[in-house]
Amino acid sequence: MPVNLQQPDRSRLFPVPGVTLAVAEAGVKQAKRRDVLVLELAPACRVAGVFTRNRFCAAPVILSRAHLASGQPIRALVVNTGNANAGTGEDGRQRARAICAALAEELGVNVEQVLPFSTGVILEPLPADRIIAALPTRQHADWLDAAEAIMTTDIMPKATSRQVMVNGKTVTVTGIAKGAGMIHPNMATMLGFIATDADVGQQALQQMVRDVADQSFNCVTVDGDTSTNDSFLLIASGQAGNATIDADSAAGYAELHDAVRDVAIELAQAIARDGEGATKFMTVTVEGGHDRAECKQVAYAIARSPLVKTAFFASDPNLGRLLAAIGYAGIDDLDVDRLDLYLDDVLVATGGGRNPAYREEDGQRVMNQPEITVRVKLNRGEASATVWTCDFSYDYVRINADYRS
Amino acid sequence: MPVNLQQPDRSRLFPVPGVTLAVAEAGVKQAKRRDVLVLELAPACRVAGVFTRNRFCAAPVILSRAHLASGQPIRALVVNTGNANAGTGEDGRQRARAICAALAEELGVNVEQVLPFSTGVILEPLPADRIIAALPTRQHADWLDAAEAIMTTDIMPKATSRQVMVNGKTVTVTGIAKGAGMIHPNMATMLGFIATDADVGQQALQQMVRDVADQSFNCVTVDGDTSTNDSFLLIASGQAGNATIDADSAAGYAELHDAVRDVAIELAQAIARDGEGATKFMTVTVEGGHDRAECKQVAYAIARSPLVKTAFFASDPNLGRLLAAIGYAGIDDLDVDRLDLYLDDVLVATGGGRNPAYREEDGQRVMNQPEITVRVKLNRGEASATVWTCDFSYDYVRINADYRS
Structure with a gap:
């Protein structure tokens, strides 16, 4: 729905x-x-x-x-x-x-x-x-x-x-x-x-x-x-x-x-x-990039990842999948030790790893919501970009396996 | 399986x-x-x-x-x-x-x-x-x-x-x-x-x-x-x-x-x-490109497309999704009127549209197989590349929604 x-x-x-x-x-x-x-x-x-x-x-x-x-x-x-x-x-x-x-x-x-x-x-x-x-x-x-x-x-x-x-x-x-x-x-x-x-x-x-x-x-x-x-x-x-x-x-x-x-x-x-099979609406915001293009590149890497999208469908704070998507976004000189990753207001990753103060229950609380903001601070510039997407559910597969019938 | x-x-x-x-x-x-x-x-x-x-x-x-x-x-x-x-x-x-x-x-x-x-x-x-x-x-x-x-x-x-x-x-x-x-x-x-x-x-x-x-x-x-x-x-x-x-x-x-x-x-x-949830094994071969890089780019556009992969899961010869993926692969000077698209030995698209001799039952016969070769001839050079992938099923979503539990 x-x-x-x-x-x-x-x-x-x-x-x-x-x-x-x-x-x-x-x-x-x-x-x-x-x-x-x-x-x-x-x-x-x-x-x-x-x-x-x-x-x-x-x-x-x-x-x-x-x-x-x-x-x-x-x-x-x-x-x-x-x-x-x-x-x-x-x-x-x-x-x-x-x-x-x-x-x-x-x-x-x-x-x-x-x-x-x-x-x-x-x-x-x-x-x-x-x-x-x-x-x-x-x-x-x-x-x-x-x-x-x-x-x-x-x-x-x-x-x-x-x-x-x-x-x-x-x-x-x-x-x-x-x-x-x-x-x-x-x-x-x-x-x-x-x-x-x-x-x-x-x-x-x-x-x-x-x-x-x-x-x-x-x-x-x-x-x-x-x-x-x-x-x-x-x-x-x-x-x-x-x-x-x-x-x-x-x-x-x-x-x-x-x-x-x-x-x-x-x-x-x-x-x-209203994305096919959507159960969650995600806003992906990337801040602190050199330019808007690289921010959009990171945001799309997250928003397109089937692994990220299925984790959101499952309300699973599997944050490693977010980090992996940031890592393969194609920014060759990205220093992952400098970035911060938030789910809504919860700082989940910093300094290249999990935020020591992060508690799974905080991530879980955000993931249970129907609307979630993923925020990445690259901490290397002033540009930003925002992308909107939805999660990836059984129904996406069902709808697209049935579409012509 | x-x-x-x-x-x-x-x-x-x-x-x-x-x-x-x-x-x-x-x-x-x-x-x-x-x-x-x-x-x-x-x-x-x-x-x-x-x-x-x-x-x-x-x-x-x-x-x-x-x-x-x-x-x-x-x-x-x-x-x-x-x-x-x-x-x-x-x-x-x-x-x-x-x-x-x-x-x-x-x-x-x-x-x-x-x-x-x-x-x-x-x-x-x-x-x-x-x-x-x-x-x-x-x-x-x-x-x-x-x-x-x-x-x-x-x-x-x-x-x-x-x-x-x-x-x-x-x-x-x-x-x-x-x-x-x-x-x-x-x-x-x-x-x-x-x-x-x-x-x-x-x-x-x-x-x-x-x-x-x-x-x-x-x-x-x-x-x-x-x-x-x-x-x-x-x-x-x-x-x-x-x-x-x-x-x-x-x-x-x-x-x-x-x-x-x-x-x-x-x-x-x-x-x-053995891809997560795989029910079909697909070989995507792109031939006749200027260089191997552009052939691989087209092959990956097809092999990564969720719409293509769900159509293969459904054994649905929804060939338009293949053409769409070729079109957005990022080759700016691609002349789509010159390319040929085959499912195994069946020529399905040529001259920018459906092959006039193509019959849906021929496409369906290939799509019903567990192993399928998608072959694209770009007809603009001598290079080629091959990529292997699998389809996108309910089980992919289930496995990745459950992975941590």
């Missing part, structure tokens, strides 16, 4: 003026399930995105990148669950393009003004005909409906919303995400869409999506597998009436950035809380 | 003249279990080793490196299971040194002439007093006894033996290894000891141990975790009467190297066959 993750409150997901949502049942993988989401964007919307660095990136990722690069205003996003359209070669790209073309024709725009997204099983042909046939049947939806329409093995829909003042105007930021397995983003998560009615220039929006991804979706791992379809899109409709934020130095950039970041972090953490 | 791995035949494990084995019950972790192994070496023996690159390397690894570096002839190895003496700081080093000192005194040699090895739980104080007390009670043993005395979560002891002609003399090569979890060696496996009665110079022996490790123990992964204690030692007693092999260009080097390599590969594969 998801760890401290509630069903989003529908009434607290603020609509974003300029962004219209609709869902349809296309029967991509299952009948009678809303599996297609369309986001229609008003003409003034700006869109920026970051995508998976997996070389086997999916057909929709290739098309979305190309359509964004065309520079034409994006007028719609079309998302399906049930099939990732990945590892499908040129045929897969044609199918994704056909879906974009059908929606573009209906909306009276060019095919490049539609971005496609897919999530689900890899290496199966996408039933594009069924999606195209379902598009005209789509029904108006809100953000919670939208979050539900993009789920795969997610147990909980993931959506959140903020309103902040930007240059004297109230601005809304609302986002949804999906993803529970094959989560170890390089550039973004499985699928994340955040929309705001703020007015933001294209370059500033592109910078914001990169900055935010690096602090949110790129800090979560469930199983270390980087998906073929990871995409994170930021949409700014410009209808809030604020003066255009056209650079990261412009007034209002910081306030909007922080609101978008908070939405993205909440969604990213929700992915770890 | 181990995959196609039999109990070694005691009568086919040839003794190595110059190497005397003995085991004792020290009660390191459990009472009434043979948990200490001593290898006594005749005066002319030469010893070379490779060790873990984990920065949190264990006290015995630090001591073994230092004792080898002292240049004094090694006269004994002492190995305990049940406790890794890792993450134990200066106190752990003192305990390991005390064990070496006790054995050295008995044998009338210097403390630097004894190498210590430990395997088992991390971050617990090693009960050195019990080991020292048990040393005088040790009983003569053969190689199968020795293999059993170093097991931790291994189900099967791992030992094998060869005899080959080297420069007109019959030479024996016999080895043992242990390891089932926390297996992703950087320089060696958990513990591997191979002894030969060949006469080999120190420099040639050092080169041989590195070459062989790179082709055997460094090609196996169970869970991607690199141990704090990985050690692989090669002992040459010089009693076979061959002319000293004093360089890799010397007559006999190639024959001996190949015999040692074959023993090491069999032991390394045995570790994957």
Whole structure:
């Protein structure tokens, strides 16, 4: 079951003026399930995105990148669950393009003004005909409906919303995400869409999506597998009436950035809380490194270790596995005699070995909690990084052994 | 259960003249279990080793490196299971040194002439007093006894033996290894000891141990975790009467190297066959790369992926997970449209997508086997690499959630 993750409150997901949502049942993988989401964007919307660095990136990722690069205003996003359209070669790209073309024709725009997204099983042909046939049947939806329409093995829909003042105007930021397995983003998560009615220039929006991804979706791992379809899109409709934020130095950039970041972090953490088979939510913080990169490297070594993750599943304060992961993180000049390791507030290791004052019952108390912070002080610099993950349970194996059946 | 791995035949494990084995019950972790192994070496023996690159390397690894570096002839190895003496700081080093000192005194040699090895739980104080007390009670043993005395979560002891002609003399090569979890060696496996009665110079022996490790123990992964204690030692007693092999260009080097390599590969594969919770043994071969490093990188991305490993556990030909792992292996200029992916002899993916002639029943037939070869042709060079691993089952989680209890 998801760890401290509630069903989003529908009434607290603020609509974003300029962004219209609709869902349809296309029967991509299952009948009678809303599996297609369309986001229609008003003409003034700006869109920026970051995508998976997996070389086997999916057909929709290739098309979305190309359509964004065309520079034409994006007028719609079309998302399906049930099939990732990945590892499908040129045929897969044609199918994704056909879906974009059908929606573009209906909306009276060019095919490049539609971005496609897919999530689900890899290496199966996408039933594009069924999606195209379902598009005209789509029904108006809100953000919670939208979050539900993009789920795969997610147990909980993931959506959140903020309103902040930007240059004297109230601005809304609302986002949804999906993803529970094959989560170890390089550039973004499985699928994340955040929309705001703020007015933001294209370059500033592109910078914001990169900055935010690096602090949110790129800090979560469930199983270390980087998906073929990871995409994170930021949409700014410009209808809030604020003066255009056209650079990261412009007034209002910081306030909007922080609101978008908070939405993205909440969604990213929700992915770890709802990680496949998760019973615990772990925050891994590494401090005192030379730079952020080495801190992240150590944090990911811990967060990816199957031995660490099974020990957390068992609530077993098997701290040696944490030390082993730190040791093999790949920092060649790491002086292990200088580092400190904490479980929440409990100092468990220092001076290259167990803290003499450490008592197993203190470690056990922390390990019994559903939320645990692992904190490593490298004591060799000023940088830090945080990564979120979940434990590794029987159910992870069950879910992934059963996924296609 | 181990995959196609039999109990070694005691009568086919040839003794190595110059190497005397003995085991004792020290009660390191459990009472009434043979948990200490001593290898006594005749005066002319030469010893070379490779060790873990984990920065949190264990006290015995630090001591073994230092004792080898002292240049004094090694006269004994002492190995305990049940406790890794890792993450134990200066106190752990003192305990390991005390064990070496006790054995050295008995044998009338210097403390630097004894190498210590430990395997088992991390971050617990090693009960050195019990080991020292048990040393005088040790009983003569053969190689199968020795293999059993170093097991931790291994189900099967791992030992094998060869005899080959080297420069007109019959030479024996016999080895043992242990390891089932926390297996992703950087320089060696958990513990591997191979002894030969060949006469080999120190420099040639050092080169041989590195070459062989790179082709055997460094090609196996169970869970991607690199141990704090990985050690692989090669002992040459010089009693076979061959002319000293004093360089890799010397007559006999190639024959001996190949015999040692074959023993090491069999032991390394045995570790994957006996991987924690293993139900399948997988060989991952990557061909046609620019260099061996990138082939190994792709092979390890596949062999480490929890999604790939759970699909193999389920006998599910979920080939998309293989493509995803290839895609995120980190080869930035990889052209996925050029690669071919085979399951045994079945071409499953080509041209960036599924092979049009591929039938699910062919993939299913291969996936149902206990031994499966995944073969990737990158089609961009002449290099290749092979890695061995096992699948990821419920039992992996159970074993690692229970390990300390």
